[in-house]
Amino acid sequence: MSTDTRLDVRKTYKLFVGGAFPRSESGHSYVVTDSKGKFVANAANASRKDARDAVQAARKAFGSWASRTAYNRGQILYRVAELMEDRRPQFVEAVRQSEGATAARATKVVDESIDRLVWYAGWSDKVTQVVGGANPVAGPFFNLSTPEPTGVVAVLAPQESSLLGLVSVVAPVIVTGNTCVVATSHQRPLPAITFSEVLATSDVPGGVVNILTGELSRTAPTLASHMDVNAIDLTGIAGDDALATELEVSAADNLKRVRRAPAAEPDWTTDPGTDRLTAFLETKTVWHPIGI
Amino acid sequence: MTTTSTAPNEGTGPATGGWDALPDSFGDIVRSDASLSRFLHGLPGVDQVGAEARAASLGTRSIKTTAKEYAIDLAIRMVDLTTLEGQDTPGKVRALASKAMRPDPADPTCPAAAAVCVYPDMVATAKETLGSSGVHVAAVATAFPSGRAALDIKLADTHDAVEAGADEIDMVIDRGAFLAGRYKQVYDEIVAVREACGDAHLKVIFETGELQTYDNVRRASWLAMMAGGHFIKTSTGKVQPAATLPVTLVMLEAVRDFREATGQMVGVKPAGGIRTSKDAIKYLVMVNEIAGPDWLDPDWFRFGASTLLNDLLMQRTKMRTGRYSGPDYFTLD
Amino acid sequence: MTFDYAPAPESRSIVDIKPSYGLFIDGDFVDGHGKSFKTISPATEEVLAEVAEADEADVDAAVKAARRAYTKVWSKLPGRERAKYLYRIARIIQERGRELAVLESLDNGKPIKESRDVDIPIVAAHFFYYAGWADKLEYALPERGHSGENSRPIGVAGQVIPWNFPLLMLAWKIAPALACGNTVVLKPAETTPLTALLFAEICQQADLPPGVVNIITGAGDTGRHLVSHPDIDKVAFTGSTEVGRAIAKAVAGTDKRVTLELGGKAANVVFDDAALDQAVEGIVNGIFFNQGHVCCAGSRLLVQESVAEEVLAKLKRRMSTLRVGDPLDKNTDIGAINSAEQLARIRELSDIGEAEGAGRWSPECELPQNGFWFPPTVFTGVSQAHRIAREEIFGPVLSVLTFRTPAEAVEKANNTPYGLSAGVWTEKGSRILWMANQLRAGVVWANTFNKFDPASPFGGYKESGYGREGGRHGLEAYLEH
Known part of the structure; x- marks a missing residue:
């Protein structure tokens, strides 16, 4: 027994939608425990309508986010990394509680997460040069292909890796100009919640990242079938073939770009490569005559 | 949907009923360099690649049998048979005039050319030979081909040619003035030469090879049409490139649009570089589909050419006899 | 008298249309197990030929042939050898350009000036373009890092193409697939199968190893059998958004890679x-x-x-x-x-x-x-x-x-x-x-419209589909990630 008799103020976390922290419209929340099953906090259990609102917020934010300069988006993401650095102890604690990691291990995860964000931030004004370019067509035409963001991306974040995994799936989506709705790890939402607090105090415009905690069964089908979502990343349901197939079928209704669920959650500590960065890009090719 | 369906004169301006009523309606436009510049630079631009693609595409029309016969005879009737050399002599001009009247001595059904085109000092000779044959005498005047002379000299040149009996005057514009933006000067010169022409028809040569851009060709076309030119003509034949299909395309669009705007028809004359029947037919297809069938007439379309005529005659003979002919069977004049 | 253009018909004597066609599987024309259907000239409604309709067993035979060719021959062939086959095909297409153009216009109804001046020249250019990539794939996608690993083919591609540009769409599908080392089973549209079948002859003429290209004719059912065949690694489809949607659903939950080039309302x-x-x-x-x-x-x-x-x-x-x-x-x-x-x-x-x-x-x-x-x-x-x-x-x-x-x-x-x-x-x-x-x-x-070039990526946003065809970008669809 602690000698401290002070009663904890228990926290009930909310969703992060459009830059604000609303409660779930359903009023539902759920208990988040640490890895040993001990109560940590209440989190909002996002509903279908919360998913809908989040998509609306993401769509609203898309145009201006996509039209910012790449340099500016890179600066903003780098700023997020700075803010995470400020909150290292809080992230370490969240990762410890969520993943049952030792302090040293959790610290390493946080460090890697921040570094990953910095790495992706730097891609903002390079990806166009790497994947785009001039095309030598057989005629008097200027012809240029450039990558553009796909639009609103639904991201089912990894269930296990609650911070490094989260950053690894969100950063490549937004750095290129997409906006997203993230369904977090159901059991381990705390790092995502802390991340949303970082985003709220950063320069990331409201709606660029929207974070929904809760059961995937409530939000994922809505996101997969939503006709105003342009793409979906199914990473968070790794190994669940039945659900993955169901969501992929729904996603086909408006020809969403689908990043399929892997058989098992990937090792997030390895070099990510450009795969996630290019998964949610469209190639636009512009022609113009060359003449006097 | 056939090529004969003439687009009616939709949305035309006032039909002023004849050339004499012309320039007034352009009063505000032609007042100064600035006003002319505003108007001419306000015309829709010409995209080079698009214009050339359109010309090339019309060039792929396949004109066969009856259509080819028609086109060849029409082309012969549109030829301004031309000699513009320092070495021109009365003998050369007489020979040319004879050829224009009877291009194929062996075939009396062969039509005559439209005109012979000579320097002013050869007009009298040409006229003497042509008499009342109906073949016109065209004279290049206004310090042809460069146009680099004072206005009074250009006008004197024109007067000389007209007095010697020229039916048509082919003048050159001052390209220097045009490129320097002195549009009013170019306009005034054309008006003055037109005045000096009296009853003779005026063709205005742009020397499109020196104007360089299709935008300039379109602007020059409107300038010349507003100034009262009866014909607009591509080239002197002394500068390369001379006539091309796309340049002619832009000019045909201009005369088409000018008629829509004013009701007035202006003729078009590509000159220089058109040597084969195949080329000539491509031009006629373009006339047909861009300006319209109304321009398929020697009064509204001419070829400035010399060697073209013999090729037309050879093709004509081939169509009639079924066998290929050779140069020995046609006169070299 | 007016300037009426006299008829200027291109002679059709250059094409030799057989009364009936089988399926092109494993390098040979074979009889299908299914029914047959007629392909007509849409300009006259004249029947041009009877064409076999591939059933499920025929599709399976074609996929098996493609798999064999992939495993035993094509994926093992050095890139420079694949390149030479493609160059050879490109050259034959140029040589037989007139014939292909006339056949395309007959079966499709498009004007000869377009099949002659647009479709067929771009078809040849497409094969020339991708031929040159076959032995340079390690330079194609630098964003994936430079290593041989990243230029591996995917396997067997099932390709379904529409009737609007029959041979051109075939070229867009087959040229990059083969350049990357894949083998293909391609289904042309049921109203325009003839140039694809002539292309099969061209593959024979080029001595392309049997099974590398298989052409199966048929309608919607044949296409469904093809894209849902379990041994297809990659599906490429050009056609309506409606069918594209159905394909996206059909491949859900599989490892099949998909590119879709669908409708538009530009x-x-x-x-x-x-x-x-x-x-x-x-x-x-x-x-x-x-x-x-x-x-x-x-x-x-x-x-x-x-x-x-x-x-x-x-x-x-x-x-x-x-x-x-x-x-x-x-x-x-x-x-x-x-x-x-x-x-x-x-x-x-x-x-x-x-x-x-x-x-x-x-x-x-x-x-x-x-x-x-x-x-x-x-x-x-x-x-x-x-x-x-x-x-x-x-x-x-x-x-x-x-x-x-x-x-x-x-x-x-x-x-x-x-x-x-x-x-x-x-x-x-x-x-x-x-x-x-x-x-x-x-x-x-x-300031231009409807321009196409093998070097220029083509493909849509939103419901117009995903993936790009043409250019360096077009290789991505046929290389392992």
């Missing part, structure tokens, strides 16, 4: 400062090229109100010079509608356009008695709410809408579930670049 935006004569050509080329059977057709003309009347007058005059008729006549601008079914759809949507109050206009136009024909048609006074402004008609039918400001033009242009292509006409450079940024479409033609 806006062709004309500003008041445009080079109007060329813009009119671009409008005509945008919607009347290939009878409007073009997924990226500029089917919605958005014209700035201040020049709408002038543009429309010019457009109508220009349309009056379009020559509709015999696809084999060298002077034909607009050929036959590809099928009775397609003609019915065009008629239906056009009638709806009229019923919804849009003004319908076509030039006077004498259409042939037999065959499937539709005159070039323009609808004026169309609003975004009209079905003819939203649905893909896939015919020579243009809907004209107006706008006042650039922002309004963008809003209307993007107000569609499709996103394949768009056109912009203005002489102002900065406005072109602004528009190009704003338009949500995979291809933006500025």
